[in-house]
Each structure stands twice: as structure tokens, then as C-alpha cells.
């Protein structure tokens with residue numbers, strides 16, 4: 438990932454912030470990732486989105502754009518440090534670069550929460566069927582927490598920010614659920630509360646809506662999002678088969694010692 442050049446003199450639009458031949462530049466990576474996510478049904482009908490942080494610069498997909506057709510020129514860019522200025526209203530944002538005909542994403546403050554509270558490098562928001570179905574199954578039981586264990590794919594998750602290693606096969610993956618709000622931006626305080634209550638979680642489910650997943654890097658956010666969607670689908674199908682998400686399985690220990 439390359440660091441964008443500093444603002445060119447006289448460039449009032451700062452378009453240079455989204456112009457790069459590097460496919461891993463955030464302005465190129467967000468459209469290519471969203472096109473892949475669209476094929477998975479994660480960002481259908483302009484819903485969902487993704488944001489990447491490169492040091493202080495935050496790149497965000499816009500609102501209302503068909504995610505599989507998004508272009509680098511559609512990307513918003515802002516300074517994370519500038520957003521934390523005391524003089525700014527919490528909902529006021531100063532963009533370094535904004536597309537002239539588009540609207541900022543309502544997901545923006547939620548992505549910023551992952552960057553400021555977790556130090557994440559990437560945050561992905563999906564409207565995946567499986568995520569929504571899991572929240573509906575939990576709603577039927579009055580639960581605000583998804584828990585699952587004894588599945589290989591759980592190893593795809595880190596133990597938590599600042600903690601070494603990933604979860605193990607027998608560990609329990611716990612993802613909090615927050616209730617949906619009429620306006621996506623209003624989810625922010627509830628997402629931040631859930632982050633405080635679950636300091637090791639890399640994701641928060643939103644009831645009847647979808648999921649927010651983040652990671653220290655784009656690679657980690659993407660693979661954790663994929664692992665989570667796999668587990669959500671498995672969980673829904675396990676429920677249909679009457680199988681429990683939490684099981685008590687004793688570790689199998691090899692009897693042959695290593696050579």
C-alpha cells in the first residue's frame with residue numbers, strides 16, 4: 438500500500454488522493470473488494486460498504502452507489518485526526534476529498550469508531566442474509582449475543598486487539614448484537630458501547646440489518662468477514678437441523694508422539 442502524495446498546490450479537489458496505478462491503493466482496493474462482496478450478496482442494492490485507513494487518511498465508499506460498479510473517483514477521503522478535533526460537532530465531518538455528485542455514507546461514523554476505538558486498518562459492513570438470519574434466530578430467544586464453538590473456522594479470528602494469536606478450535610467465538618435504528622448513523626453510540634463491553638470482538642451484528650467487521654489490516658478484516666459469514670451460514674443450517682451452536686467436546690489428543 439502506498440502513501441498518497443501530499444496535496445498538490447492549487448488542487449482544490451484533492452483528486453490526486455484517489456488516483457494511483459497501485460491496485461492495493463485504498464481508492465482502487467475499495468471498489469475491487471466491493472465488486473467481490475456484491476457477488477456474495479453482501480452489498481446488494483447499494484447497502485453495505487467498506488472503508489480503509491492508511492495512517493491518518495480514511496477512504497470510504499459513498500452512499501447510494503451500486504457497489505459492483507464503484508470507481509476510485511467515487512471514494513471519499515478524510516483525515517482521522519481532523520475528525521477528533523474538539524471544535525467539530527460529533528456529526529460534522531471535514532472531507533479532504535469528496536466526489537461532487539455523491540452523498541457521504543451513513544456508515545461513516547461507524548467505520549470511524551473501528552479506527553479510533555480499535556485502531557483498525559479496515560472495516561467492512563455487509564447486509565449478508567446469513568448475518569441477518571442469525572440475528573433473527575437470536576431475537577426469537579431474546580438474545581443479544583451470538584456464541585459458537587468447536588468449529589475449525591473459529592481459528593480465523595484473532596484473540597483480540599493487542600493479544601497474540603488466534604482463537605483455537607475449542608474456543609467460543611462471541612459476537613454482540615445491537616438493535617437496528619431507523620437511520621444507520623444512529624447506530625454509532627450502540628456500536629461503540631458494544632465495543633466497550635466486548636473488547637476482544639472484531640465484529641458487531643446489527644439486528645435485522647447485517648454486520649460490521651474490522652481488522653488490523655485489509656487482509657485480516659476481509660478474512661475475518663469471510664470466516665464470520667461462513668459461520669453464520671453454518672449456524673443457520675445447524676439450527677434448521679436441530680444442532681446446538683455450543684457443544685461440550687473433549688479435546689482429542691494424539692497418542693503417537695512426534696518423531
Ligand SMILES: [Zn+2]
Pocket residue numbers: 484485562563564621646647
Ligand atoms: Zn447497513
